[in-house]
Amino acid sequence: MATLRGPLLLLTLGLGLASAQKALEEVPVEPGFQAQKVEGRWLTIQLAASRAHLVSPTDPLRLGLHSIWTRDEDVEFVLFWTGDGVCKGMNITVHPTGLQGQFQGSLEGGSSMHVHFVSTDYSNLILYIRLEDEEETTSLWALLARRVPGDPAWLRKYLEYVAKFQLQQALVFNLDGEHGPPDTQHRTCKSKAVARLLHCPVPRAASGQNS
Numbered sequence: 401m402a403t404l405r406g407p408l409l410l411l412t413l414g415l416g417l418a419s420a421q422k423a424l425e426e427v428p429v430e431p432g433f434q435a436q437k438v439e440g441r442w443l444t445i446q447l448a449a450s451r452a453h454l455v456s457p458t459d460p461l462r463l464g465l466h467s468i469w470t471r472d473e474d475v476e477f478v479l480f481w482t483g484d485g486v487c488k489g490m491n492i493t494v495h496p497t498g499l500q501g502q503f504q505g506s507l508e509g510g511s512s513m514h515v516h517f518v519s520t521d522y523s524n525l526i527l528y529i530r531l532e533d534e535e536e537t538t539s540l541w542a543l544l545a546r547r548v549p550g551d552p553a554w555l556r557k558y559l560e561y562v563a564k565f566q567l568q569q570a571l572v573f574n575l576d577g578e579h580g581p582p583d584t585q586h587r588t589c590k591s592k593a594v595a596r597l598l599h600c601p602v603p604r605a606a607s608g609q610n611s
Contacts, residue, residue, distance in 0.1 A: 427516045427528050429501030435475055437522040441467045443574045445550040446558055448567035450539035464573055465544070475503050475515070509533065518561070524554040526561065541567055548574075 444465055466478045466489070477492045494503035494515050503515040511533040518526040518541075525544040530537065543558040545551065562569070 433501035442544040446543040447570040
């Protein structure tokens with residue numbers, strides 16, 4: 401029986417990788433996508449994830465996307481985490497995969513990041529991000545807009561993806577000016593992969609560290 405463990409483990413890993421690749425291939429991209437047209441400030445209207453309880457409403461750390469920019473063929477996401485009197489920015493750069501509207505990059509700690517620009521009219525944007533490491537795979541879907549409250553037609557389109565991929569709604573906030581959100585809701589990453597992406601500490605005890 402012990403001699404079967406190696407082949408069974410390889411088979412299980414292989415099936416897992418095949419399933420993840422199939423899921424990635426099922427995510428659409430915007431035909432004729434032009435990365436330069438998504439440059440600038442974006443506000444998050446909705447956020448959903450493949451994992452429940454992605455963020456906690458009880459922790460003072462707050463996370464958010466500020467803007468998207470391009471550098472040659474690369475795409476750069478500008479994010480901030482705020483809380484306890486701290487506002488810290490971080491840039492995440494992803495590179496074209498060779499497939500239209502798809503980008504990938506790697507994060508500190510060895511996690512990988514795949515990005516699909518699912519659909520956009522460049523005033524509204526549905527964005528898919530998949531984070532993978534040795535412990536977990538997390539899919540994030542975001543509805544972004546240039547201004548709030550956003551377009552109801554795009555919200556309906558986004559919610560169709562939420563239902564199709566059986567996603568869990570996640571808490572959202574937007575940065576207000578230079579130093580954090582206008583609301584008083586507090587939240588922190590519970591996913592290690594997402595924490596590494598946004599450079600937020602897990603667990604909370606690490607929030608006093610500065611770098």
